[in-house]
Amino acid sequence: MADPREQSLFEAPPMGEQERMVEAILFATAEPMTVVELVRRMPHGCDPAEALARLRKRYEGRGVNVTRVGDAWAIRTAPDLGFLMQKETVETRKLSRAAIETLAIIAYHQPVTRAEIEEIRGVSVSRGTIDQLIEMDWIGLGRRKMTPGRPVTFVVTQGFLDHFGLESARDLPGLKELRAAGLLDNRPPPGMAVLGQAGGDEVAEDVGQAELFGE
């Protein structure tokens, strides 16, 4: 068989071939792969996005599925077959309630500052909690907030999406309802400048969220 690299100098391999390539690459790695990474790996002129769409369809209902993780793609076993894999189960560290709540707040309110997390939970966030979530690669730093002191913000990572089987942050359970109920609004306490970050950052907040949730 001709080396596809060679022929690629002239034209992209046929789509069926590209599908096989994406299949091989996704099977080979444990980490989700972005389309950009696929393009870099595959012969010149390939269209991994199209190949991915076909491959995803092909694996529908199978024992393994092509799943979207943010802007990346991965092959994962079908969740209903998890019982077969007990031996593979990795003992995940039990998260404290504080850590779980902090994670949820970051996921639903991202990008969110530490002060905002503390305001929502009503208690201070311990350093260890943030560190643990960062270490698990579930949260990361977002861009700084355009408010006095330019505090850092936290956002959830691709690792978070991958772990919880979410295509994107938009697919967080109950997100729409929370938003409709106004519970994701950044509502400063009336007249209490201490707790709130002043009305000014509401704009920045909106922009940030809209961007992160891809809306």
Next chain:
Amino acid sequence: MADPREQSLFEAPPMGEQERMVEAILFATAEPMTVVELVRRMPHGCDPAEALARLRKRYEGRGVNVTRVGDAWAIRTAPDLGFLMQKETVETRKLSRAAIETLAIIAYHQPVTRAEIEEIRGVSVSRGTIDQLIEMDWIGLGRRKMTPGRPVTFVVTQGFLDHFGLESARDLPGLKELRAAGLLDNRPPPGMAVLGQAGGDEVAEDVGQAELFGE
């Protein structure tokens, strides 16, 4: 979806379902799986051999194949797509000359002590070189020499033989053969026949040449 374990008490899952199970198991386990192991993992009454045969057929011509590894089964990249996996193995680093020579001496003289290697090379052998070769699993420790101090000896490993496609270290060509094959020239430029490749080396067999090889 009902837990297949439950229904398995009464009857085996349909073959399509068994195929999905085998697919998921082969995908997720770190080791190739034997049919016996599959039987143990899957619900009672399953026929993994049949499911495997179907799965194997399904993956024919795909980017990954169900391949036999000894008496076990695994999902592997289709051989013609191997180049996609090697794309990122750009870090091709050649072994240092010191390491090559040390390795060669061990291969030709095993079991050999460090002092002997140094005597043959005429320079001292750095700890790092030995460590690197051990780490690569190309050399290992042989039995101690029955000489004063009982120094450790080095031998080449199975990994070494596998890498170079040798049945045993005795298969390494001798100096005579090296010369006959024209290998004594360091790097013959393409198209440039060097002495020894034609009948000419019969003359080269003269006294001077013989001296060169210490024969």
Next chain:
Amino acid sequence: MDAFGEGPPVSVMERIAAEALIVDVDGFEGPLDLLLTLSRTQKVDLRQISILALAEQYLAFIEQAKSLRIELAADYLVMAAWLAFLKSRLLLPPDPTAEGPSGEELAAHLAFQLERLAAMRDVAAKLMARDQLGRDFFTRGITEDVTRSRRVKWTVSLLDLMQGYARIRTKDDFRPFVLDREAVMTMEQALERMRPLIGFAGEWTDISSYLPDGWDLDPVRRRFSTAATFAASLELAKEGKIEIRQVGTYAPILIRKRQPRGSDADG
């Protein structure tokens, strides 16, 4: 850090609901958590909660804690003070001259905070109930990614190995052989040199006379050019262009242009 985790939260709530004398303030994650727990006893939707009643519940709780000489963290007392203030605001008719937000506004915000915290806890539970990687669905077991192949990339060919060995065993004399290209003569070069000359070789001539000028002075050069010339001679003989002979072991090797058949008897 989180004493709550030591006992199931349900039981704490149950005990509170039963109005048992437990004032395990440490069991709460701050005043807001306590307020949220207390609000559950109102058994109404959080959106319809009576903040006034909640404030009273909280203050009663704090009083009870004080009477039991339980040391309360400062923020519990701050919250108590604030709720007392809020309570007075809610009870008294609004004072048009008073500055700042009204009691209703403050109460609404507290209700919002409670509802938001409850919502976050709810979605946190939903999140953790999702299928999780490594527990319910799995990643590739046999990976072939970069790191794996990068490690085996320390590579060397059998050729390198053998040449390395040859290099050591021929250390002293090998260098010029390898590096001094000047001293190397290939059979092709010898052929090229000999072809135009053999036309004139009617008589038996020692092949050493075909060596390039000066090459016979340097032993290394002589060796190579002799070999190359000899190889070229064999090649020419094969082509039928010349004849070769050697009268005895170590005797000079002689060549001459091939003679027409039968014209010379001494071959």
